[in-house]
Amino acid sequence: MRVTVIGSGYVGLVAGACFAETGNDVVCADVDEGKIAGLRRNELPIYEPGLEPLVRRNQDEGRLAFTTDIGAAVERAQVVFIAVGTPEGEDGSADLQHVLDVARVIGRHLNGPKVIATKSTVPVGTAERVREVIRAESQESFSVCANPEFLKEGAAVEDFMHPDRVVVGVDDDRARETMAQLYGPFFRKSDRILFMDIPSAEITKYAANAMLASRISFMNQIANLCELVGADVTNVRRGIGTDQRIGPAFLFPGPGYGGACFPKDVKALIRTARDAGAAADLLEAVETVNQRQKRVLLHKVDAAFDGALAGKTVALWGLAFKAETDDVRESPAIPLVEELLARGARVVAHDPHAMENARRYFGDRIGYAVDPYTAAHGADALVVVTEWLVYRNPDFDRLRSEMAGRVLVDGRNLYDAARMRGLGFSYASIGRP
């Protein structure tokens, strides 16, 4: 099938590469000329495990191409995915400017029946707006469908190739049959393409992210309670995660959720609920707890120095919002660094893949170390922000000899508290005594 994906970021690039991998003829389009020029040379704009070989192979074998000519990309396609960003607008709602711009271009270049699928995360009613914008530009026949994406950064290719399910909101047979054909290869053993009405598909994406964000805020709140009453959240997590009704995923406490999705999607869902006259108090609480949680690591470092952070050197392990991604958008590291700097501390950070992106936020205001131990060199405190594998079992003797101080704040509960104290660290973690 001739597929065009407009927007070649985390979602569009992964979707395009995976559709090409299953034999389709795919063009990925983007307005970012630098990104497209790099992709043509197999230089990826993002770090995503397994993606580079997929792009290279499919490009070499002629199933995947990149362009900035969005109109031509639309004209050649049988199905067009809109995968551009939907950032947070000023009032918390999703900013649909890019989606509707793309819809306009699609309308102007419609040259025969096509299926137009929204893959960006968009509020309920957006597919309908996309339909109206295209209809205003063209008399050609077309279908719209809502096909939200559930991939996780850091495991995006794996998630796309082996999805738990694919959700497709449709209101005609052409869209249903096209999407069934396109996603069929990903479901050889089971059929988990969930066709539904378009508004339900749009809400499903937000409900999924809001549920996951709720679990994180819930556990963070339980963790903070554990600390105050002498309980250990790790035991509590195991105790509840083995309940089949609850399950073990997304129960790890930490420094708050971040990334390009949960924060903005929870806010956008709150906005949608308010606009519809529905209560959103549970979602508001999820958001409030998360804002508070993003300050937890700062409070722990601050407490370790009795509030006297000026002149102290703080090493950070991890800048990405989670492991296995270079994405720093809404990372808990950002407010932490800003607060540390505002209090007069010096910050030196290490991250295996996110330092280039972090530099856009912090420039030369912090130091960037080539490896974890160099970051810790001369530091009064070390804060573990991201759960990268490389931080999980470090050489603690070497770490001690590099550091000037002994404060170790573990934002991901990677280390054994008794062992850390035995090694002489002044150790703090999340929700453990």
Ligand SMILES: NC(=O)c1ccc[n+]([C@@H]2O[C@H](COP(=O)([O-])OP(=O)(O)OC[C@H]3O[C@@H](n4cnc5c(N)ncnc54)[C@H](O)[C@@H]3O)[C@@H](O)[C@H]2O)c1
């Ligand atoms: N990143 C994720 O993990 C993830 C997961 C599921 C869903 N989503 C959703 O998918 C959408 C895209 O997210 P992303 O993380 O891939 O964003 P991104 O910022 O990585 O990529 C978006 C791309 O769209 C391009 N673009 C913007 N306007 C354009 C236009 N008018 N024409 C062509 N290209 C244009 C940008 O240049 C950019 O390359 C968002 O709605 C997001 O909420 C993201």
